[in-house]
Amino acid sequence: MEHARTRKEPARHIGSYRLITRLDPSPSAGGRGGVPAPHRRFVARSTDGERTVLLSVPLPGADPARFATEAEAARHLVGPWIAPVSDLAGPGTSPWYASPYVPSLPLPVALAVHGGPLPETTVRAVCAALAEALAAAHTQGLTHAGVLPSTVLLTADGPRLSCYGAVRAAAPDGIPRTGLPGLDPGALAPEQVTGAHPRQPGDIYGLGAVLSYAATGHTLPERDELSPALRATVSACLARDAANRPTAAELTTALAPPTPHGTVLNAAGPLTPGWLPGRVIAALARQSAELLAAELPPGHSPEPPSRSVADTPRHRT
Numbered sequence: 001m002e003h004a005r006t007r008k009e010p011a012r013h014i015g016s017y018r019l020i021t022r023l024d025p026s027p028s029a030g031g032r033g034g035v036p037a038p039h040r041r042f043v044a045r046s047t048d049g050e051r052t053v054l055l056s057v058p059l060p061g062a063d064p065a066r067f068a069t070e071a072e073a074a075r076h077l078v079g080p081w082i083a084p085v086s087d088l089a090g091p092g093t094s095p096w097y098a099s100p101y102v103p104s105l106p107l108p109v110a111l112a113v114h115g116g117p118l119p120e121t122t123v124r125a126v127c128a129a130l131a132e133a134l135a136a137a138h139t140q141g142l143t144h145a146g147v148l149p150s151t152v153l154l155t156a157d158g159p160r161l162s163c164y165g166a167v168r169a170a171a172p173d174g175i176p177r178t179g180l181p182g183l184d185p186g187a188l189a190p191e192q193v194t195g196a197h198p199r200q201p202g203d204i205y206g207l208g209a210v211l212s213y214a215a216t217g218h219t220l221p222e223r224d225e226l227s228p229a230l231r232a233t234v235s236a237c238l239a240r241d242a243a244n245r246p247t248a249a250e251l252t253t254a255l256a257p258p259t260p261h262g263t264v265l266n267a268a269g270p271l272t273p274g275w276l277p278g279r280v281i282a283a284l285a286r287q288s289a290e291l292l293a294a295e296l297p298p299g300h301s302p303e304p305p306s307r308s309v310a311d312t313p314r315h316r317t
Contacts, residue, residue, distance in 0.1 A: 054099045107152040205237060
């Protein structure tokens with residue numbers, strides 16, 4: 001019955017929000033940033049026009065009850081590098097959750113915009129920020145269970161980790177998680193692939209896969225593809241034996257040595273200028289301008305979005 005309600009729900013109006021556009025590339029995007037995301041994510045605006053959010057809903061065929069459980073649990077995950085849950089579907093309705101919107105690109109789209117792997121400065125910043133986020137979660141006894149390239153969003157003021165609990169929501173414990181929609185098999189720890197309950201070392205494996213993807217364009221690199229400065233840290237994160245992986249706390253400074261302009265992350269948290277490449281910054285600026293222009297007056301039902309923010313053509317530079 002829950003699946004039936006999901007199908008009948010108005011396609012461009014979810015909860016109290018009207019959809020503006022997709023965040024992730026459409027299936028027909030021609031491979032542009034085409035790494036699967038575990039949720040369908042839309043930029044949406046409240047019907048009163050007051051708030052713009054990033055709204056997540058289950059993939060077609062996903063278990064809505066498991067999605068709703070993880071969405072509710074995500075409210076406990078907070079921090080400067082987390083996309084927080086600010087609103088949830090009500091009981092007995094099709095599940096969704098919302099986070100405050102800031103211009104952002106999923107990591108695979110950022111690589112597509114940049115034209116290939118990201119600079120080492122960016123990879124270091126992603127490591128420091130996400131390791132800090134995971135360390136805070138792990139200290140609270142939480143496991144994110146959704147650290148995948150597509151769940152990392154790049155914004156002008158730092159990365160954001162989204163899609164809390166995606167691995168748990170994808171399948172019950174004990175069921176192999178191979179071939180499931182939205183999960184990148186190269187980013188899943190071996191114990192998660194076989195159906196084990198996601199635990200904190202699995203987050204570290206996911207972080208290693210994210211760093212590898214950012215630096216090389218795929219989650220399981222050949223040894224020589226990684227620079228010497230990244231190789232030891234990424235390889236340790238991707239250890240097949242969970243006991244051999246570092247902790248999140250150990251990783252917060254692993255790739256953040258002093259630079260000519262200070263550390264990648266300063267004591268107050270913001271990243272230093274220059275951590276994002278120019279084409280990614282330009283894409284974020286275009287996204288912001290396009291969405292500011294997408295006025296949705298109360299009572300207006302917009303046309304279905306013809307493309308996602310991620311599908312926007314890149315200007316030549």
